[in-house]
Amino acid sequence: MKKITALLVVLFLAFGCFGLQANYAGYIEQRDQYLTFHQSYLLAKQAHQNYQTLKTKQELFESLKQVLFWRDEFLGGYLSLLIDEGRSLIPDQIGVLQDYRIWLGQDKQAALATSSLESAVTVAEGLELEYPVMEKGIFVFLTELTIARQNLVLEKIRLLVPEVEAETKHAFDRQEDLFSWRAEIETELQEVERLQLLARQEMADSRSRRIGDAASDWKTVKKLLVQSGGHLNTTLAFLEETIINFEKGILD
Amino acid sequence: MEENFQDIDQPVFVAPKKDQIKKPLSPKSLLLIGLGVLLLILLILLGLVSVRKGDTGLVPAPSPTPTSIPLPTETATQLGVLYRRWQDIKQEFDTISLEEEIFQPPVIDLQIHD
Numbered sequence: 001m002k003k004i005t006a007l008l009v010v011l012f013l014a015f016g017c018f019g020l021q022a023n024y025a026g027y028i029e030q031r032d033q034y035l036t037f038h039q040s041y042l043l044a045k046q047a048h049q050n051y052q053t054l055k056t057k058q059e060l061f062e063s064l065k066q067v068l069f070w071r072d073e074f075l076g077g078y079l080s081l082l083i084d085e086g087r088s089l090i091p092d093q094i095g096v097l098q099d100y101r102i103w104l105g106q107d108k109q110a111a112l113a114t115s116s117l118e119s120a121v122t123v124a125e126g127l128e129l130e131y132p133v134m135e136k137g138i139f140v141f142l143t144e145l146t147i148a149r150q151n152l153v154l155e156k157i158r159l160l161v162p163e164v165e166a167e168t169k170h171a172f173d174r175q176e177d178l179f180s181w182r183a184e185i186e187t188e189l190q191e192v193e194r195l196q197l198l199a200r201q202e203m204a205d206s207r208s209r210r211i212g213d214a215a216s217d218w219k220t221v222k223k224l225l226v227q228s229g230g231h232l233n234t235t236l237a238f239l240e241e242t243i244i245n246f247e248k249g250i251l252d
Numbered sequence: 253m254e255e256n257f258q259d260i261d262q263p264v265f266v267a268p269k270k271d272q273i274k275k276p277l278s279p280k281s282l283l284l285i286g287l288g289v290l291l292l293i294l295l296i297l298l299g300l301v302s303v304r305k306g307d308t309g310l311v312p313a314p315s316p317t318p319t320s321i322p323l324p325t326e327t328a329t330q331l332g333v334l335y336r337r338w339q340d341i342k343q344e345f346d347t348i349s350l351e352e353e354i355f356q357p358p359v360i361d362l363q364i365h366d
Contacts, residue, residue, distance in 0.1 A: 024353075031358065034358075034360070038361060067361075071360050071361075074358055074360065075358060075360065078357065078358050081354055082354065085354055127362060128362045128363070131362055135357070138357050139357075142354075142355055146348070146350060149348045150348060152344065153341055153344055153345045153348070156337075156340075156341045156344070157341060160334065160337055160338060160341065163334055164331075164334055167330055167331050167334060168331075211362055215357075222350055225350060226350060229345075229348060232345060233345065236338070236341065236342050236345060239338055240335075240338055240342075243331060243334060243335050243338060244335075246331060247329075247331060
């Protein structure tokens with residue numbers, strides 16, 4: 001029975017990993033397709049600007065239709081990757097991304113239904129209007145994903161600290177030393193939370209009027225998240241030092 | 253004199269004594285030997301199975317005396333257990349990276365119609 005359970009667990013994990021890998025491979029393929037069609041579109045655009053014939057116009061329309069379709073595919077693939085990553089950690093945050101994916105699906109159908117260069121241009125403008133909001137949503141999601149990953153580590157550290165303390169407290173010469181040890185760790189962890197809060201606030205306050213607004217604010221948010229990660233790392237290094245030094249008998 | 257030569261040439265047959273005659277094995281002895289052989293084979297097989305499971309039945313050689321103070325991972329103390337947990341947490345922390353592909357949203361041409 002145990003063997004069967006273990007086998008099922010292994011199969012489940014294998015298929016889970018395979019699913020993620022397949023999504024990633026699909027995303028890379030979509031990206032390559034988009035870049036190929038985008039290149040063709042640029043060539044067709046150049047040709048039409050040079051010759052202005054009905055033939056070059058038709059070719060430009062066909063290539064624009066293709067590039068719009070694959071642009072939505074590519075973005076949709078990226079959103080699927082994000083949804084997969086966030087499903088277990090931040091399930092309450094994936095709804096927004098699912099809405100964007102639905103919107104992209106409709107936009108893709110609209111692109112396929114176009115019958116002239118003018119109508120294709122109108123569809124292209126749709127994403128231009130929608131994208132600043134979508135871009136902000138993506139960066140808010142990335143912020144939350146990073147915070148959730150860091151918090152998993154933070155919670156485990158919080159569980160580990162009292163146990164390390166219980167094992168080592170008799171080795172401290174004075175009670176004050178133990179208090180200061182505990183306070184040092186707590187300060188570091190509070191700093192992690194403070195920086196995470198700042199990052200979250202910064203991203204929430206980000207503008208989404210123009211394309212690139214959120215991407216610009218993400219740079220600041222990313223720095224804050226790297227700093228909070230740094231404090232987690234410091235706490236981990238401090239705990240390791242405590243454990244090893246206690247083992248060597250030089251804690252005090 | 254002749255008689256003496258004849259005596260020497262003739263083979264001398266000495267009848268074996270009674271206790272020197274090898275008797276054929278009795279069925280009971282054969283059964284005992286058979287059982288003994290079977291037991292031996294069984295023991296060899298059991299030994300092979302034990303070896304395959306990793307139990308050689310031998311007393312393990314003492315590990316070399318450490319020249320330095322062992323890391324907590326090498327000790328069987330509660331602190332060693334905590335150190336291993338620390339290692340797991342550290343490993344999880346190290347996987348968090350903002351440089352992953354997923355943190356690089358696609359760059360697309362939105363000014364496509366211009």
